[in-house]
Amino acid sequence: MQDDRKLAVLRAIVEDYVSTQEPVGSKALVERHSLGVSPATVRNDMAALEEEGFITQPHTSAGRIPTDKGYRLFVDRLTTLKPMSTAEKRAIATFLDGAVDLDDVVHRSVRLLSQLTHQVAVVQYPTLSRSTVRHVELVALAPNRLLVVLILSTGRVEQRLVELDQPVGDDSVADIRSSIHRAAIGETIANAVSALRALEATGATSSVVATLVEAMSDHRSDERVVVGGAANLARYGDSFDVDVRPLLEALEEHVVLLKLLGEAQSGGVLVRIGHEGPYEELASTSVVSTGYGPGDEAMASLGIVGPTRMDYPGTMVAVRAVARYVSRILDEA
Amino acid sequence: MQDDRKLAVLRAIVEDYVSTQEPVGSKALVERHSLGVSPATVRNDMAALEEEGFITQPHTSAGRIPTDKGYRLFVDRLTTLKPMSTAEKRAIATFLDGAVDLDDVVHRSVRLLSQLTHQVAVVQYPTLSRSTVRHVELVALAPNRLLVVLILSTGRVEQRLVELDQPVGDDSVADIRSSIHRAAIGETIANAVSALRALEATGATSSVVATLVEAMSDHRSDERVVVGGAANLARYGDSFDVDVRPLLEALEEHVVLLKLLGEAQSGGVLVRIGHEGPYEELASTSVVSTGYGPGDEAMASLGIVGPTRMDYPGTMVAVRAVARYVSRILDEA
DNA sequence: ACTGGCACTCATCGCCGTTGAGTGCCAAGC
DNA sequence: GCTTGGCACTCAACGGCGATGAGTGCCAGT
Numbered sequence: 001m002q003d004d005r006k007l008a009v010l011r012a013i014v015e016d017y018v019s020t021q022e023p024v025g026s027k028a029l030v031e032r033h034s035l036g037v038s039p040a041t042v043r044n045d046m047a048a049l050e051e052e053g054f055i056t057q058p059h060t061s062a063g064r065i066p067t068d069k070g071y072r073l074f075v076d077r078l079t080t081l082k083p084m085s086t087a088e089k090r091a092i093a094t095f096l097d098g099a100v101d102l103d104d105v106v107h108r109s110v111r112l113l114s115q116l117t118h119q120v121a122v123v124q125y126p127t128l129s130r131s132t133v134r135h136v137e138l139v140a141l142a143p144n145r146l147l148v149v150l151i152l153s154t155g156r157v158e159q160r161l162v163e164l165d166q167p168v169g170d171d172s173v174a175d176i177r178s179s180i181h182r183a184a185i186g187e188t189i190a191n192a193v194s195a196l197r198a199l200e201a202t203g204a205t206s207s208v209v210a211t212l213v214e215a216m217s218d219h220r221s222d223e224r225v226v227v228g229g230a231a232n233l234a235r236y237g238d239s240f241d242v243d244v245r246p247l248l249e250a251l252e253e254h255v256v257l258l259k260l261l262g263e264a265q266s267g268g269v270l271v272r273i274g275h276e277g278p279y280e281e282l283a284s285t286s287v288v289s290t291g292y293g294p295g296d297e298a299m300a301s302l303g304i305v306g307p308t309r310m311d312y313p314g315t316m317v318a319v320r321a322v323a324r325y326v327s328r329i330l331d332e333a
Numbered sequence: 334m335q336d337d338r339k340l341a342v343l344r345a346i347v348e349d350y351v352s353t354q355e356p357v358g359s360k361a362l363v364e365r366h367s368l369g370v371s372p373a374t375v376r377n378d379m380a381a382l383e384e385e386g387f388i389t390q391p392h393t394s395a396g397r398i399p400t401d402k403g404y405r406l407f408v409d410r411l412t413t414l415k416p417m418s419t420a421e422k423r424a425i426a427t428f429l430d431g432a433v434d435l436d437d438v439v440h441r442s443v444r445l446l447s448q449l450t451h452q453v454a455v456v457q458y459p460t461l462s463r464s465t466v467r468h469v470e471l472v473a474l475a476p477n478r479l480l481v482v483l484i485l486s487t488g489r490v491e492q493r494l495v496e497l498d499q500p501v502g503d504d505s506v507a508d509i510r511s512s513i514h515r516a517a518i519g520e521t522i523a524n525a526v527s528a529l530r531a532l533e534a535t536g537a538t539s540s541v542v543a544t545l546v547e548a549m550s551d552h553r554s555d556e557r558v559v560v561g562g563a564a565n566l567a568r569y570g571d572s573f574d575v576d577v578r579p580l581l582e583a584l585e586e587h588v589v590l591l592k593l594l595g596e597a598q599s600g601g602v603l604v605r606i607g608h609e610g611p612y613e614e615l616a617s618t619s620v621v622s623t624g625y626g627p628g629d630e631a632m633a634s635l636g637i638v639g640p641t642r643m644d645y646p647g648t649m650v651a652v653r654a655v656a657r658y659v660s661r662i663l664d665e666a
Numbered sequence: 667a668c669t670g671g672c673a674c675t676c677a678t679c680g681c682c683g684t685t686g687a688g689t690g691c692c693a694a695g696c
Numbered sequence: 697g698c699t700t701g702g703c704a705c706t707c708a709a710c711g712g713c714g715a716t717g718a719g720t721g722c723c724a725g726t
Contacts, residue, residue: 667726668725668726669724669725669726670723670724670725670726671722671723671724671725672721672722672723673720673721673722674719674720674721674722675718675719675720675721676717676718676719676720677716677717677718677719678715678716678717678718679714679715679716679717680713680714680715680716681712681713681714681715682711682712682713683710683711683712684709684710684711684712685708685709685710685711686707686708686709686710687706687707687708687709688705688706688707688708689704689705689706689707690703690704690705690706691702691703691704691705692701692702692703693700693701693702694699694700694701694702695698695699695700695701696697696698696699696700
């Protein structure tokens, strides 16, 4: 038995199943693809593929569907990513180029991704860790309430509201402001925080600074993600075999989403298929994600979440393309 | 026939149907409620109610379910809103009091609301129109890129990225900054914009200001809303009689959501039942919303979206309670 | 005006035979 | 040694059918 024909059969099964959403039988296979052999032969190959765990039958007298393992093999060895047409590229570029600020970039990206892939798209905000502080502003909203606004090199604006134990006067606000200025401008937040901590240890600063440092080091905002295209979930199963519930819940838990997206990798596209992911409830969903950020350095992740039964090549190409364009835009900024 | 008993029957039907999700028959009604009459009598009342269009039967040999008109009557005349228990009130208060800034308030509110009502919650950001400018910051990200940061009295931070036709030097940035300062501090955005426009007309300002004014007057951010509890959609129909699709789509179109929430009314709770709403596709969903804002002045809306078949009294109480607490918090800020 | 009785409707459920897609196996052919 | 056509077998899906029972409308009696 030829091994490469077996793989061709697997590929054909995956492709057909993804497009029709129905178990595929030997006869239909040879009709739709030119495999050059008879259904009986294909059946033998199928039996072997099933033996090896790449495909399975939902019930005895039905066709085969790929297993997670089958999709994995398909993605790893049977997929060649075709670059997008120049028309598509241009469409992406013009859509994203219209963005006016970072928020807008992120929102447009998520929208674009969900439209390109017809899946639920997830985009993480660029993490703060690599961007540097460009400007610091302190505003006293009330005698004991200080608003800290950090403007970062990426154009992102971070705000933290701080409640103080004691009221501070305008002049000490100015003092504090200038010490923070000295320590933070041009540095990453992490560096600024440690510099301020050091200063603090010398006792040279007001105790207010300590509170502020506390607020600044709270990286809650690293976890910000934006979700889009949830309406695609409705199309998720015309046959509602999968429970949408856990996924909908996951989409609201940003921490969960971040874990799903995985470690940002600007190198390639990460594909996590079904049970390979960290959550048992999401065993029937796959994640296609990648890192993005200026200068090939991954600052954050973006990707899509969808049924294991999805068009992996097309999705991977789209995710990669969007990541590249977003990176380029961040480069310019 | 007694008219008030007929109403009691309607009330009973609504309550039963909402809790069981199944058409309710005359026999079940007299068993579960103490109406003091026989099923046959109830049947007569039901026939009358159907005649008047308050209830209907899904098919001949089934029980009755309320129509939109029936729900409307129920909400208008058969509902007495019980205040929440003090324990509940305290729970709400402590949950919201933990918020550290405006973003946090909004996000906590939406979460709270969805948990209280088990519906999809929607909270609009407080509109800018009534809040005043507390601080203005201009940062030159690049020679021809200016970031305008407005810090408002509500603690909200607004940012706009502006592309300039021509590069500006540091000193003229300082100039522009001070003119804007003079015009904007303590004013609402609208007032600041018109003041600057007037100034502009005298030719006393750089053309850069014109561009900035343009950016500031762009109220795109008024339309910001936050959605939460979409997972409750899964519970929407255990019987999937209603299409979730259009609703999911609506949840992503913030403009649509805002229209759904309706005009902010701090007075009472607005209930829009099924077809009463502006969208034909959402004929089977209801909206319960109200305005909120400091000092009884409505600045924005919040509310929930759910199936027409919902617990209106409970939901209305929850929406009202959350709106009040959020308003109180904004008062303090 | 209310109630009990009664005939009627009709969705739901379980049962059953038919249909047909799809498989596995085997013996024949290249 | 693969490949192929043939063939028996399995079983989900479908449609028809009668039983069941919840629920109704109507009517006559109190």
